[in-house]
Amino acid sequence: MSPRTEPADLYRHGLRLLLDKDIPAWVDLWDENGIFEFPFAPEGWPTRLEGKAAVADYMRGYPDHIDLHAFPEVAVHQTTEPETIVVEMRGTGRLVATDAPFDMRYIAVVTVRNGLISHYRDYWNPLALPQDAAADFTGSSR
Incomplete structure (x- = not known):
């Protein structure tokens, strides 16, 4: 992506990469010093990742x-800061591990600088994840 990439375009491109399961390409959308925050993370899960390497490890x-x-x-909602967007979305x-359906709503506040994600606050709902799935995640790289 070029440094002139609009935040909304970069974000939508990132969603496509997640659907393609191309995690390395998704991580490449991040600034080396990017911050990934999870304000509603359950106990035992990270609340803040600092740097592209930490994001790569997490994902x-x-x-x-x-x-x-x-x-x-x-x-995608524009804010008064041109580099920052607010995204409401649903992933299915x-x-x-269980073959159970996954259906999650998210709100994300994302800042893009120089064509890369520099700050991402992910307001996902941990209560919407089945308890057995949460146990699976906490035993993983999360």
Whole structure:
């Protein structure tokens, strides 16, 4: 992506990469010093990742846990800061370990600088994840 990439375009490209299970390419959308925060993370899960390497480590096993099929709802909202967007979305798929359906709503606040993600706050709902799936995640690289 070029340094002139609009935040909304970069974000939508990232969703496509997640659906393609191309985690390394998704991580490449991050600034070396990017911050990934999870304000609602349950106990035992990280609340803040600092740097691209930490993001890569966190996301490495994602497709082993969640098989994403679609983002049927994505609404990108511009803010008064041109580099920052707020995204409301829904991701669907299946939990790999149990083959149970996965259906999660998210709100993300994302800042893009120089064509790369520099700050991402992920307001996902840990209560919407089945308890057995949460146990699987906490035993993983998360």
